[in-house]
Amino acid sequence: MSGRRFLFVLGSSRADGNTELLARKAAEQLPADVEQRWISLADHPLPDFVDQRHDSDHVRPPAGSSAALLLDATLAATDLVIASPLYWYSVSGLTKRYLDYWSGWLRTPGIDFKATMAGRTLWGVAALAHQEAVVADPLIGTLNNSAAYMGMRFGGVLLGNGSGPGDVLNDTDALTRAKTFFARETPLARFPYEG
Amino acid sequence: MSGRRFLFVLGSSRADGNTELLARKAAEQLPADVEQRWISLADHPLPDFVDQRHDSDHVRPPAGSSAALLLDATLAATDLVIASPLYWYSVSGLTKRYLDYWSGWLRTPGIDFKATMAGRTLWGVAALAHQEAVVADPLIGTLNNSAAYMGMRFGGVLLGNGSGPGDVLNDTDALTRAKTFFARETPLARFPYEG
């Protein structure tokens, strides 16, 4: 894992929520020589994404903006961890907006977003209040398909149960999975129709 | 269909996109005595959703705000149509933020959001650039599960193909489906684990 750089993108509107706690448990297992960077989307809010694809090219975001911070951090990561609570069976609105920015970055001259990200690894961490993990399938599918489109590897989603503050720390199954989560195999993502 | 009131929530950042065009084709078939209301989330932007569930009660949004407009329109609708382009295999960020507001409305005193919406019908309309419709499964799952949680009926999602301006009008299969879409059966939504 030497030389790997993990970016944790936190999609909750609140700090220290169950999703972040679970992500930190998994991150504890990363070797010391793996870089970790943690960015909260609530602390660095992006303006609403405007889809300009048929009007003009997107330009690189101005230095000092949240968009520039997130773009640079994304480009620098070998491993991108989307840590979002399961809201309405998908990623949070803050997280979805960050993903929508990728559409602009794909059209931003000079960064070669798709080629740069290809071969890197997308991961997910999500806390959910629902007992049945299958309700998180849409979140998993969104991340898997996004990775497939980008030619990225996909490490899957670490799920944990929790609603009240700190609840996820009582989900012993989730804590066990957290211990080995980032040691998982990370095959190139495939769309479902690719079998 | 007499007495039905359809609310179309438009989730694209641009007017007259393929999703809206497809939704309008479907809406043309609604009888004249069915009310239609169309609201663009880009024209009525919501502030970022803040999850206060463990701190305090949510309050009813101030009159005149986008949140009040959308809450009142949602409560008044017998049929709620989420018309969002497929962005990164889910609803758009604007649409996701609207859905996240439901979490606040569930905790807003005096509106009984869940009981009010129960038995009403959720529908989806989505244009996608991808040829393989299965990539839209996460969007469908998000809407289906949300309807199941709310005790709503689910009419499914009308999908159409289109990337460039107006492309969806060349998707003759989608236009055919649009003609009968709102005449579909709308069973009570079930979570996947409910078989």
Place this chain on the structure above:
Amino acid sequence: MSGRRFLFVLGSSRADGNTELLARKAAEQLPADVEQRWISLADHPLPDFVDQRHDSDHVRPPAGSSAALLLDATLAATDLVIASPLYWYSVSGLTKRYLDYWSGWLRTPGIDFKATMAGRTLWGVAALAHQEAVVADPLIGTLNNSAAYMGMRFGGVLLGNGSGPGDVLNDTDALTRAKTFFARETPLARFPYEG
């Protein structure tokens, strides 16, 4: 429900297994004027299915054969209940062979199999040893898609947990669902790509 005729096709190799017990619990709730017929595929074994679709027409099976018994019972049913244990995440081999016979019946002159079954209802009942119900998705998908192809309604699948003899009678959630299972809405089945 008056005038309805339920056919229960039992796909286990053993009598009184958990799947059959669960199906009988659900059937207890059917009104007295609903006909019930129960046929065990182990007691009426079909010869292995041979796909002749490109060689010749299939002929009606000889009177007195298991195939004739099952064909006649299937044609007579308004509601067809596939009661199969979850084996390797799908229906049992005995059940699958019965389904494969449908391919022959579709090509058997004089019975108009597809038109006859259209509008009738397919149901499923399945006991599984696994705790996580999502592993039964392939069984549910097989039945749902089969119903969609035939133009049938689909009532979903009643799942229960059980491995040892009689275990399912301890799955109180399943017993609760069994009480109302056949009272469910049964929308026309749709393929997944139909949204």
Place this chain on the structure above:
Amino acid sequence: MSGRRFLFVLGSSRADGNTELLARKAAEQLPADVEQRWISLADHPLPDFVDQRHDSDHVRPPAGSSAALLLDATLAATDLVIASPLYWYSVSGLTKRYLDYWSGWLRTPGIDFKATMAGRTLWGVAALAHQEAVVADPLIGTLNNSAAYMGMRFGGVLLGNGSGPGDVLNDTDALTRAKTFFARETPLARFPYEG
């Protein structure tokens, strides 16, 4: 790939069907030092599987029987390819019966079926008549979950389109995928709830 031994289990009731043709196209790409063995389930029919799990132990099948042939071939394979036409949105009845035999083999003393198969790779090949590949999801799910249960790797399913004799040879997309199919990554299979 040196030292790998591929077993192709053919599940069609007819020889030279589209599924077999597609599997042979994929197999053409295997290096010469990879062993290939092809067994047709129609030529080596298994008796109907009887689930004895609560009554007695299963015994090793008698030498010379189809069951012994298939058990020995399965135990010897590093790579097991289930080549079954998509019948009713799952594997064929013949194929399903072969899978059901695995339940007996898990309880057969002396062969340590699960430990032996763990780490080996399961693959699928399937021809379907339907245009929309998503209808094959239940077949894919059955194989994926079976691999996950056994601790096997899963290479996915090579799908091709074809109904009439030889049709699959006109599916140029499938033939392209066949060329690289067995060169795919084969991660350890995970159940869907494992994210």
